[in-house]
Amino acid sequence: xxxxxxxxxxxxxxxxxxxxxxxxxxxxxxxxxxxxxxxxxxxxxxxxxxxxxxxxxxxxxxxxxxxxxxxxxxxxxxxxxxxxxxxxxxxxxxxxxxxxxxxxxxxxxxxxxxxxxxxxxxxxxxxxxxxxxxxxxxxxxxxxxxxxxxxxxxxxxxxxxxxxxxxxxxxxxxxxxxxxxxxxxxxxxxxxxxxxxxxxxxxxxxxxxxxxxxxxxxxxxxxxxxxxxxxxxxxxxxxxxxxxxxxxxxxxxxxxxxxxxxxxxxxxxxxxxxxxxxxxxxxxxxxxxxxxxxxxxxxxxxxxxxxxxxxxxxxxxxxxxxxxxxxxxxxxxxxxxxxxxxxxxxxxxxxxxxxxxxxxxxxxxxxxxxxxxxxxxxxxxxxxxxxxxxxxxxxxxxxxxxxxxxxxxxxxxxxxxxxxxxxxxxxxxxxxxxxxxxxxxxxxxxxxxxxxxxxxxxxxxxxxxxxxxxxxxxxxxxxxxxxxxxxxxxxxxxxxxxxxxxxxxxxxxxxxxxxxxxxxxxxxxxxxxxxxxxxxxxxxxxxxxxxxxxxxxxxxxxxxxxxxxxxxxxxxxxxxxx
Numbered sequence: 016x017x018x019x020x021x022x023x024x025x026x027x028x029x030x031x032x033x034x035x036x037x038x039x040x041x042x043x044x045x046x047x048x049x050x051x052x053x054x055x056x057x058x059x060x061x062x063x064x065x066x067x068x069x070x071x072x073x074x075x076x077x078x079x080x081x082x083x084x085x086x087x088x089x090x091x092x093x094x095x096x097x098x099x100x101x102x103x104x105x106x107x108x109x110x111x112x113x114x115x116x117x118x119x120x121x122x123x124x125x126x127x128x129x130x131x132x133x134x135x136x137x138x139x140x141x142x143x144x145x146x147x148x149x150x151x152x153x154x155x156x157x158x159x160x161x162x163x164x165x166x167x168x169x170x171x172x173x174x175x176x177x178x179x180x181x182x183x184x185x186x187x188x189x190x191x192x193x194x195x196x197x198x199x200x201x202x203x204x205x206x207x208x209x210x211x212x213x214x215x216x217x218x219x220x221x222x223x224x225x226x227x228x229x230x231x232x233x234x235x236x237x238x239x240x241x242x243x244x245x246x247x248x249x250x251x252x253x254x255x256x257x258x259x260x261x262x263x264x265x266x267x268x269x270x271x272x273x274x275x276x277x278x279x280x281x282x283x284x285x286x287x288x289x290x291x292x293x294x295x296x297x298x299x300x301x302x303x304x305x306x307x308x309x310x311x312x313x314x315x316x317x318x319x320x321x322x323x324x325x326x327x328x329x330x331x332x333x334x335x336x337x338x339x340x341x342x343x344x345x346x347x348x349x350x351x352x353x354x355x356x357x358x359x360x361x362x363x364x365x366x367x368x369x370x371x372x373x374x375x376x377x378x379x380x381x382x383x384x385x386x387x388x389x390x391x392x393x394x395x396x397x398x399x400x401x402x403x404x405x406x407x408x409x410x411x412x413x414x415x416x417x418x419x420x421x422x423x424x425x426x427x428x429x430x431x432x433x434x435x436x437x438x439x440x441x442x443x444x445x446x447x448x449x450x451x452x453x454x455x456x457x458x459x460x461x462x463x464x465x466x467x468x469x470x471x472x473x474x475x476x477x478x479x480x481x482x483x484x485x486x487x488x489x490x491x492x493x494x495x496x497x498x499x500x501x502x503x504x505x506x507x508x509x510x511x512x513x514x515x516x517x518x519x520x521x522x523x524x525x526x527x528x529x530x531x532x533x534x535x536x537x538x539x540x541x542x543x544x545x546x547x548x549x550x551x552x553x554x555x556x557x558x559x560x561x562x563x564x565x566x567x568x569x570x571x572x573x574x575x576x577x578x579x580x581x582x583x584x585x586x587x588x589x590x591x592x593x
Contacts, residue, residue: 016433016549017426020492022135028063031131032123035060039119042095043112046104051375053099056092057146058139058348061176064089066131068171068196076197077211084122089175090194091115093183100147100294109186135350136173137490138230143304143326143344143376144261147294148286149177149228152259153184156226156284162189166221168246169196170229170238178228181259193221199238204271206237208245219249228259234557236266236274243281244273257282268559288326295375296330300342303327306563314387317469318566320554323491329382339382340371345484347376354378354484357461360411365476366404367483383479385472391509397471398515400478401505402522405463409498409527412461418497420454423542426492430545431582434552434575439582443541446585450538453531459495461487466504492546498527499535503543506536507577537588540581548574 038056042048064085071079092115094108105112138144165185169178175196182194199206210218227242243256258281266278292300303311305321311329325344332338345351345358351373358378362370371379388394424447432440447454464486472479487495502523506516520533551571558564 016553017429017492017546018550018553019490020494022137022140022488022490023132024135025130025132028127028129028131029123031059031063032119032127035063036116036119036123039092039095039112039116043105043116046106047102048095048099048105050099053092053096054146055348057096057176057179058136060089060092061179062133062136062172063131065172065175065196066133067127068175069198070128070131072198074200075209075211076214078195078214078217081122081125081127082196084118084125086179086194086196088115088118088122089179090182090186091118093176093179093181094187096146096180097150097183097187100150108183110183134172135490136176136230138173138261139347139376140350141325141344141346141489142230143288144173144230145288145291145347145376146177146180147291148261148288149259150180150184151286151290152284153181154188155286156257156259157185157188157190160224164191164221164223165193165226166218166223167192167194167226167228168242169194170227170242171196171198174229177230177259178226181226181228193223197242199241201241204235204237205273206235206241208242210245215249218246218251223255225251225256226259227256230261232260232262232264232269232274232278234269235271236264236269236278237271240271240274240277243277253280257284260285270557292328296342298330300328300330303329303341314469316566317467318551318554318563318570320558320563320567321561322557325485326377328377341368341380341382342374342377343380343482343484344376345378351376351378354488357412357484361407361480361483364407366400366407366480368479368481378484383472383474383476385474385479388468388471388473388509391468391511391515394473394478397473397478398519399522401471402519402526404480405498405501405505405523406526406529408463408501409460409529414459414461414495416459416495418454418457418459419494420451422494423496427542427545430549431541431578434545434548434571434578435582439579442582442586446588447538447541450535450588453534454497454538457497457499457535460498462493462496462498462501463487464489464493464496464501464504466501467508491550497535497539498529499532499539500543502532502536503539506540507543507547507574534588537581537585541578541585544574544578544581548578 042052067085068082091110094110098105098108167178167182169175182192185192197208199208201207232239239258247253260283263283263285266275269275304326305324306319309317328342330340332340345354358370361367368380368383371381427443428440431443463483465482470482472481524530551567551574554567555564
């Protein structure tokens with residue numbers, strides 16, 4: 016099945032390094048670095064270091080001089096970040112700002128690749144992973160052992176910057192540290208490390224405590240455990256290997272058999288978000304993450320995958336009695352700030368709750384009390400608000416690039432085959448080809464991507480969309496699409512009758528001027544159902560005995576039946592076009 020998508024961007028190396036130099040100089044001029052800019056530097060240089068390592072070492076990890084220098088800079092930025100978090104003058108850190116700037120100038124002068132492909136670090140962009148928690152875990156680790164020697168291994172991608180802050184904390188506590196990054200390779204359930212002879216010999220001779228740093232574990236656990244297995248093959252005792260992770264699952268839930276057998280062999284060290292949040296926002300909060308918002312806010316049994324939910328916090332407004340603020344995790348650094356303009360526009364247009372501000376990766380909204388959408392027929396004016404909303408998305412958030420039709424077709428073929436079988440998948444291509452010219456002419460839009468009924472609430476002020484900022488930019492398939500994707504989502508998720516859909520389309524076309532959308536909709540009905548149906552099956556397979564499983568099983572059957580009907584409609588419209 017195709018459920019996820021790669022979230023990557025290609026950058027020109029020289030200008031990116033110049034921006035990092037400028038940011039570093041600004042921080043070096045301050046006695047105590049600023050926390051926000053230090054976080055930006057940590058994330059952005061970590062992305063660059065990981066991309067550089069992947070470019071220079073595409074098949075096997077080694078330790079060339081360029082990467083040694085990049086690692087020195089990452090660790091130096093880790094010290095800067097630590098000083099900002101702890102309120103320590105940067106000239107008291109083991110790595111001084113002037114030395115860090117000198118190392119960065121040396122890196123700029125090397126013959127580097129002209130462009131690099133950066134992978135978005137999912138923990139920072141989607142899941143509210145704060146590097147401060149890894150600083151606290153490293154402080155806990157150093158407090159449990161006399162200062163000694165450690166080898167800190169960051170697993171690329173996000174483990175690059177996380178391992179830099181772990182290294183910085185240990186060095187500040189008096190440890191000597193060898194720090195490097197590795198890329199576990201292979202199938203998702205069978206990751207392994209592959210080292211050059213030189214690096215393997217070097218690591219085998221480095222008797223020490225060993226710390227493996229990464230986000231996760233993910234569903235399989237194989238990146239952590241495959242790395243530990245590789246280190247043991249070099250002679251590292253398993254008792255000397257500690258995992259620095261973001262949570263500690265029941266090993267029985269890991270999908271890799273090797274990881275299930277190995278997970279508890281090694282110590283796991285993690286610090287929850289709740290231990291650092293009071294330092295970031297001095298207000299009591301109620302955690303609505305992982306689907307907890309349903310019971311708290313009276314939303315009923317909407318099916319959610321807890322691991323895929325963004326962090327949400329409900330906090331009291333400190334300056335107004337009884338008022339509440341909703342904190343939605345948008346992303347650390349530039350990933351979150353880039354959503355502010357969209358948030359402002361939609362809030363000012365009256366489509367989303369009023370915007371209060373931005374706080375350490377969270378977009379902060381006024382909390383609106385209301386009722387989620389139930390029976391569509393009983394909600395006058397709702398379809399008019401939806402048409403206004405989608406017309407706004409279409410006109411304001413075009414991204415200036417063509418739709419990736421081949422990517423959509425590949426997803427449809429694979430997911431339809433998985434959901435309905437090869438015979439049904441074979442029915443998709445001929446009518447899709449007849450629609451090709453019509454579909455290829457469209458410009459991609461940063462769509463809503465989540466037109467589920469419980470995401471609309473009715474308040475005294477009218478209808479509001481509660482989640483509208485980033486499903487076009489998460490790591491699931493939707494991405495940037497034709498606006499017809501959202502209209503198909505309305506038709507499917509809101510259960511629109513033919514008459515209601517015609518009313519919505521007529522109102523949308525009048526407001527947007529997008530006169531060809533009705534002709535494109537049959538294709539996107541199939542695409543949407545193939546995508547959501549595959550996600551429902553994926554959720555059933557990964558939720559184990561969770562109560563959420565039954566909800567997704569029911570959704571999967573709904574999407575399968577809808578997909579059959581949508582493919583038949585696409586065939587009929589394709590025949591008419593032919």
